[in-house]
Each structure stands twice: as C-alpha cells, then as structure tokens.
Amino acid sequence: MRAALRMAVVAAGLLVVWQAVVSITGAQPFILPGPLAVAAALAKHGGLILPHAGTTLAEILLGLCIGAALGAFSALVVAHVRPARLWLLPVLVASQAVPVFAIAPVLVLWLGYGMASKVAMAVLIIFFPVTAAFYDGLSRTDPGWLDLARSMGASRWRQLLHLRIPAALPACASGLRVATAVAPIGAIVGEWVGASAGLGYLMLHANARMQVDLMFAALIVLAAMALTLYFTVDRLLRLAVPWQADTLFQEPAKDPNAP
C-alpha cells in the first residue's frame, strides 16, 4: 500500500512538472498539450481509445505468453542437448543482432496488417531475454547439488527436472521481468509499420492529424497498461519463487542459531 502511495506521489510530481513546462514555455496545445487538456481528451475519446487499447493489450499478452514459452523451451533445449548448444546458441544471438525495427516491414508483408505480425514482433523481442536468463540459470547449478545427484544415481534428465530447472527459476523470473518491460515495444512498432487497429496505430494517425492531445491520451493509456502488466507479472513471479528472498533493502536477517 505504501508503494502505491509512493507511485501516486511520483505521478503527481510528474504532472506538476509537466504543467509547469507548459505554463512557463507557453507551448502551443498542438506541440505540447497540458495535463488537463490530455485528461479532457481522454474523457472525450475514451470510447475510441478503449478498443484500440484492447487490441494492443491482446497483442502484448499473446506475445508475452508465446515468447516466454518459446524462450523457456529454447533455453531448456540449449542447456540439455549438447549439439543444440553448439549450433543453436549462435543462431539465437544472431537473431538479436538484427533490430526488430528493421524486419518489422517484412513481418507485416508476410503476416498481414492484423494482429499476427504484431504478436510475432513482440515474440521476437520477448523470447531472447527469457532464453538468456533461463539458460544462464540452468548452467549455474550448484556443483554440490550435481555431485549429490550423481552419487544418488540420477539421470541427466532427472537432474534437469528436479535440480537445474527449479534452481534456475529465479534467474528465469529476472528474464521474464525484462521481457515484460520490453513487450509493448514489439506491439507498438508493429502497429506503426502497418496496422488497422491498436494504440500505436491510433497515436500515429492522431499525430498526423495534429490531434496531439489524443496522441498523449493514448500514450498515457499505453503507459498505464505497461506498468500494470509489469507489476502484475512481478507479483506473480514473487509468488512463484517464494524461496528467493529479497535481500537488497532488507535489515540483516536474524541468525537462526542465535539464542
């Protein structure tokens, strides 16, 4: 609850700075509308923004699910199958050397103006942080655990299932957090390049028609969506990995051996 209060204070502070910039510079409303004008636009065009927001949210969520599943799967394959490590890992790295902005037009050409091309773009952006973080976690299992598992006669597959995967979940969660934060980029870029719906599409057209207040209203909806998504995912990941305690801003833990 205190975190929510802090968020509200930060948001209010940013709004004050925003209004101050508008008042001091005397910027024209079609260059930089003030917060009140944007709020008015949000109220006026709410019915227009909502379905577009729904489209973008669906693209982001689909991209996140498919990208996370694909990322986790490729990390498992690369970690468990030696030839895959040698042959697939360079391909995965190379896939990130091509900026998604550069191939966005091609994806729209292949997959059309609908949601598929946007989801594909989000997947491309999302899967790599998940793969990289999860693979990192999978390849750093405590050697002591692996010694123990070998002395117990565990197969490599069962070592993966019972030791490597659970041990790598905190690392995988870090990757998923990064993926969630960048997921909207893929959807929005896709909508800019060619779309018939979505917040990116709406913003592009509002901008072209000098409806800058509408553009900002759409932007704020997008930001609110992205933040809500991030904090929801973060909360879910914390629930899924409860043994990984936060130690960054914690008081020193009490020694359980102390009297």
Add this chain to the structure above:
Amino acid sequence: MGGSAPEMEFAVDIRGASLSFGGVPLFDGLDVRLEAGLWTCLLGPSGVGKSSLLRLIAGLGGGAAGRVRAAPVAYMSQDDLLLPWASVLDNAVLGARLRGERPDFDRARILLGQVGLADSTSARPATLSGGERQRVALVRTLMEDRPVVLMDEPFGSLDAITRHAAQDLAARLLAGRTVLLVTHDPLEALRLGDRVYVMTGRPAALEALPAPDLAPPRDVRDPAVLAAQGALLARLAA
C-alpha cells in the same frame, strides 16, 4: 588402509590411487581399504587430497584415478545441500525422486522423527537452524540405505555443542555401516573412529594412529580420548 589380514572383509578397496595437480603428484599409488562395518576417520592438512580420495570412491570424478572396488555408497558433504524450494520431507526423499522411484515417505517420517524433526516435515530449509539442516541431510543420506557412507567434514560448519550432538546421532543411526569420515577435528575422529588415519606428505601417504580402546561414540571426558587427542594434535602439528 586397515589390517592386511587376508580374511578381513573390505567394503571399499582402492588400489594404486593417484592424482596430480599441475604436474605435482598429490598422491601416487595409494592403497585404501575400508573394513566393513567400521568407522574410518581420515585427518590431514587442507589440500592434501582427502576430499579427492573421497570423490574417487564416490565415483564423482575430480581427476583422481585408481582401481576402485566399492559397495554402493551414499555421500554427505559439509554443505547440507538442501534444496531451498523443497520441504524437509521432500529433501529427505530426494534420492528416490532423482532415480524416478516411489519415495518412501513413511520411512522418511520415521527417520525425521528419530533426529527430532517430526514437527518440521513441511518446513522449508531456510527456517531451520544449521544443526537442524545437517540433521535433514543425515536423514537424506540414511534414506539412500547404502552399505557405505562417505562423509566430507559433515559437521564442520556446526558449533561445538551442536556438533557433539550431531556426532552422537550419526554414530547411532549409522551403526553397522561402513563409514569414511573426512574431518579436520581430531576430537571428532577420536570420538567416532574405529580406525584413525592421518594423510600427510607429497605425494601423500596414510599413517594409522591408534584409536582409544572403547566403543564409539566415545566420551570426550575419557582420559584415554583426551590423551589420544593430545598426541594426535602434536602429530598433526609436526
């Protein structure tokens, strides 16, 4: 190690064990034999190759070579190696899980009760004290039910009082098994060992030391144990 009487039964028999590190032999042509059903304690300075010898017996690699003939072993290290995401009970049955067998939860519960953790079966390891965690590790080792148990400084991270209790517990629960205990604590070796060896030199050799003529676990106040501890400390410091 141990007597060379041919009728003696050995649970572990290693011939010509060798290990070199950066061209320097740590040990070379070392013969190690563990008498069945007895506790053998191995002392020696850090880096002499005690743990490598233990890994060789456990079949864990680590660079040492040699002809190994050993009954199935269970392995316990200084680090309790409990899985932080699993409950105490699930940690105790880890071996069965890792082999794809049906875990024997009833037996695990009985053993956890014997080490005084009957009420903690569903707790996460992070909520336990160091001594409790090591007791769970002991139960996990016992669940393997192997004739040979290899322990690499299993109580090294515990405070003196907790260690003393853990030694008694281990001696009771591991009675009848062949145990190789690597330790830095002379008193621990003299409390628990039927046979006590010091591993020294480069390449290392094993030297048998007389263990007090009492049944383990021995009383630390016994004059014979204390005298042997003094002699052993002097021998290790030499």
